[in-house]
Every structure is written in structure tokens, then in C-alpha cells.
Amino acid sequence: MAQKRRSSGSAARAAAPEYRMKDLCAKTGLERQTIHFYIQEGLLPEGRKTGRNMAFYDEGHVERLLLIKSLQRERFLPLRAIRAVLGGSGGGFSKEQRALLSEVKQRLAKGAKTRYLVSGPGGSIGRDELAKGAGVEARDVDELGALGLVAVGAGARVRQEDAWLVELWGELIRSGLTKERGFGPADLALVDEAVSTLFAKERDLFLERLGHLSADELALVLSRVLPLMGELVARMFAQKARDTFALAEEAGRPASQAPDPNNKRSAA
Numbered sequence: 001m002a003q004k005r006r007s008s009g010s011a012a013r014a015a016a017p018e019y020r021m022k023d024l025c026a027k028t029g030l031e032r033q034t035i036h037f038y039i040q041e042g043l044l045p046e047g048r049k050t051g052r053n054m055a056f057y058d059e060g061h062v063e064r065l066l067l068i069k070s071l072q073r074e075r076f077l078p079l080r081a082i083r084a085v086l087g088g089s090g091g092g093f094s095k096e097q098r099a100l101l102s103e104v105k106q107r108l109a110k111g112a113k114t115r116y117l118v119s120g121p122g123g124s125i126g127r128d129e130l131a132k133g134a135g136v137e138a139r140d141v142d143e144l145g146a147l148g149l150v151a152v153g154a155g156a157r158v159r160q161e162d163a164w165l166v167e168l169w170g171e172l173i174r175s176g177l178t179k180e181r182g183f184g185p186a187d188l189a190l191v192d193e194a195v196s197t198l199f200a201k202e203r204d205l206f207l208e209r210l211g212h213l214s215a216d217e218l219a220l221v222l223s224r225v226l227p228l229m230g231e232l233v234a235r236m237f238a239q240k241a242r243d244t245f246a247l248a249e250e251a252g253r254p255a256s257q258a259p260d261p262n263n264k265r266s267a268a
């Protein structure tokens with residue numbers, strides 16, 4: 001009986017088509033680096049490894065990649081939203097929290113001064129047009145899209161509310177963060193990761209302590225708090241820069257020149 005089960009399992013694997021990475025690229029139109037990135041991010045399961053640098057993939061991988069591509073390019077969903085859709089986690093919110101946030105969003109969307117907190121300008125812009133205006137290469141926009149930092153849809157259209165990031169990347173290049181010095185679009189993912197981690201903790205804290213409020217009350221609090229939190233992060237970043245220069249200067253000063261905290265005259 002066990003022999004029969006093993007042979008039937010082997011026959012099923014043999015009948016199911018298997019693909020190498022180059023086949024996945026051909027069937028989905030995605031770059032090898034993009035597919036590897038999806039695997040690293042947990043959006044796509046790893047293939048069946050047959051060696052150190054060899055793995056095989058099946059139709060399930062093809063279907064998952066085409067779904068990710070569709071969600072990105074047709075619905076303009078960022079990767080973290082796609083991860084929630086694929087995982088069926090509802091974004092990590094309970095049913096009650098989703099209902100509350102939906103009501104809060106509706107209230108914030110009605111205010112001229114708070115609408116920007118829940119919705120962008122809408123529409124899209126051509127990738128090549130955006131890249132030219134920002135002074136970057138079109139492949140930089142594609143890389144930002146593969147990283148999930150901007151949404152690139154059908155016809156190489158970029159979601160309008162993501163255009164600022166491409167434009168800012170162009171300004172960073174012109175300010176000195178060039179590719180010749182080792183910088184690239186992937187470096188922006190470090191910032192996104194840090195901000196995402198911070199925001200997730202703040203979000204959970206707010207829901208824990210403010211989740212009992214009515215939608216009207218929570219909308220009012222968030223309309224005041226969210227802009228202040230953004231200012232707080234920006235000012236703390238600037239403070240960290242000042243602290244870095246001060247620390248470097250202090251570390252290079254001889255101990256004999258260090259200020260004496262017990263000397264009231266020097267402190268004055």
C-alpha cells in the first residue's frame with residue numbers, strides 16, 4: 001500500500017508541469033530579480049529546490065505571480081496591501097476595527113483640510129513622462145515599482161499619488177546620491193521599512209487606546225494628531241543629524257579639553 005502511494009505521488013509530480021526561473025519570467029513577463037524579491041518578501045512560496053542554485057516551480061507559482069501583477073498594475077495596490085489580500089488577514093484588523101476605520105475614512109474624506117490624509121490626487125501618469133520630468137531613468141521607476149514603493153499599472157502608468165517619490169528620488173540624485181557612488185532606488189526601501197515599522201506600532205497603539213471612541217471622535221483626534229506625528233518624525237530626524245555631528249566632534253576632542261560638568265563657571 002505504501003509503495004502504491006509513493007508511486008502515485010511520483011506520477012502526480014511527473015504529470016504536473018514544472019518550470020525553471022527563466023520559464024517563470026517568460027510566462028509572467030516579470031524580471032528574475034522581481035520574482036526573487038517577491039519570494040524574499042513572502043509573497044511567493046519558494047520553489048522545489050533540486051540543488052544549491054536550482055529550483056523548480058509549478059502552475060501555482062505562475063498563477064500567484066500573475067495575480068500579484070494584476071493587483072499591482074490594474075488595481076494599483078502596494079505590496080503590503082497585496083500581502084494582506086493573499087494572506088486573507090484583512091490587513092491585520094479585526095472586523096470591528098475595519099468597520100470603524102471605514103467610517104473614520106468617510107468623515108476625513110469630507111473635510112477639505114483632512115481629505116489628503118485618506119486619499120491622494122487620483123489618476124495616473126505615464127512612466128516615461130514621469131521619469132523625464134523627474135530627471136531619472138525609466139528603469140528606476142520600474143525598480144521602484146518592483147520594490148512596491150510605487151504602483152505601476154497597465155500601460156506603464158504610475159499612480160499619481162506615488163509620483164512625488166519618483167520626483168524626490170530625482171532630487172536626491174542631483175544632490176549627490178548618484179549611482180556612481182553606489183546609491184540606487186533600492187536604498188529608498190530602507191526608509192520605507194523603517195517608516196512602516198514605526199507606523200505599524202503607532203497604529204496598533206492608537207487602536208488600542210482610541211478604538212473605543214466613536215467614528216466622529218476618532219476622526220477629530222486623527223485629523224489633529226497625524227500631521228503632528230509627521231512633524232515629530234521630521235524634527236526628530238533633524239535632531240539625530242545634529243546629535244551625530246556633536247558626538248563626532250566630542251569624540252575627537254582630547255579628554256583634557258572636555259567641559260567639566262562640576263565647573264559652574266565653564267557651564268555658565
